[in-house]
Amino acid sequence: MIIIQIVLILAVILLLLFFLRHHGKSKTAASVKIGFSLFMIFGVLAVLFPDEVTTVANWLGVGRGTDLLLYGMVVAFGFATINTYLRFKELELRYAKLVRAVAIQNSEQPQEQKEPVKVD
Amino acid sequence: MAEWSDVWLVVPVYNEAQVIRDVVRHARQTFPNIVCVDDGSRDGSAEQIRAGGAHLVRHPVNLGQGAALQTGIEYARAQPGAQYFVTFDADGQHQVDDVVRMLKRLKDEDLDIVVGTRFKAGADTSHIPWIKRLVLRTVVMLSPRTRRLGLSDAHNGLRAFTKKVADSLNIMLNGMGHASEFVELIDRHKWKVAEEPVEILYTEYSMAKGQSLINGVNIVFDSVVRSGAKR
Numbered sequence: 001m002i003i004i005q006i007v008l009i010l011a012v013i014l015l016l017l018f019f020l021r022h023h024g025k026s027k028t029a030a031s032v033k034i035g036f037s038l039f040m041i042f043g044v045l046a047v048l049f050p051d052e053v054t055t056v057a058n059w060l061g062v063g064r065g066t067d068l069l070l071y072g073m074v075v076a077f078g079f080a081t082i083n084t085y086l087r088f089k090e091l092e093l094r095y096a097k098l099v100r101a102v103a104i105q106n107s108e109q110p111q112e113q114k115e116p117v118k119v120d
Numbered sequence: 121m122a123e124w125s126d127v128w129l130v131v132p133v134y135n136e137a138q139v140i141r142d143v144v145r146h147a148r149q150t151f152p153n154i155v156c157v158d159d160g161s162r163d164g165s166a167e168q169i170r171a172g173g174a175h176l177v178r179h180p181v182n183l184g185q186g187a188a189l190q191t192g193i194e195y196a197r198a199q200p201g202a203q204y205f206v207t208f209d210a211d212g213q214h215q216v217d218d219v220v221r222m223l224k225r226l227k228d229e230d231l232d233i234v235v236g237t238r239f240k241a242g243a244d245t246s247h248i249p250w251i252k253r254l255v256l257r258t259v260v261m262l263s264p265r266t267r268r269l270g271l272s273d274a275h276n277g278l279r280a281f282t283k284k285v286a287d288s289l290n291i292m293l294n295g296m297g298h299a300s301e302f303v304e305l306i307d308r309h310k311w312k313v314a315e316e317p318v319e320i321l322y323t324e325y326s327m328a329k330g331q332s333l334i335n336g337v338n339i340v341f342d343s344v345v346r347s348g349a350k351r
Binding site for chain 2: 092093095096099100102103104106107108109110111
């Protein structure tokens, strides 16, 4: 199990760093798509050739191919979640700017009142 | 009255129709310029703000206190003659006398920002609910930045600052995480900061409206993910 542990932990750390640093650039978006395609291809291959996947799994120190697939899934799901979270935050920020612009455009000065308070 | 004409009070308001009018009225006896940001309230807060005689900026939807503060500051810093800015709570917790003291320090001493504190050494804190005290103390202890800056109460909503600070202020966290963000900004821009002991009135009304402690989890999460993303 030791090799897979190292591989998975490294994958998580590197992906996380990469993600948080370069989030929002088109290059990152592209590599996320490539990574996702590779993962899908891997999934198809795993269905077609379960024995080969088990061989790879054994080589990495995992018992069965399905387990390897499961580990991969967990990591992929984690990153999909972070990606979505960051995307939402970004949208929220843009949305806030829009709301702010509308709000300031429609701002209301206080009505003149009996007591002399206005300065300008 | 004219003494404080270069000061703007920024008051984020969310569903405070019961109290906001009196809070504005009272504050206006000292400070002529008040902008209330109605953060999408559904309870007629806007009417009460108009009646109180403050400038009114309305978010069409609810965004959160951080966003409302930023809106208010952007509005206030665009006003001619605005030199000093104060963030002030809508629920009547903050005292006008405290604001005056903070502004005097800001004018007399070489400072960029003065933050209110409930925990100055020797202060009597027995009126603050103990659980709140415990949590606020823990937050300060866990934040090396807050301690380095010598701040004892990072989550106090009462702050006074200069035009320089207002101009470079850009609060990104819409929700309640903005208090920590303020501390981070003070640190990053190397603003000269000082604390002034203030009194927070824990009325029944403000207690019912106040922050639930569990929301602290959200604040911590937002702050961590965000600071990671910025580096």
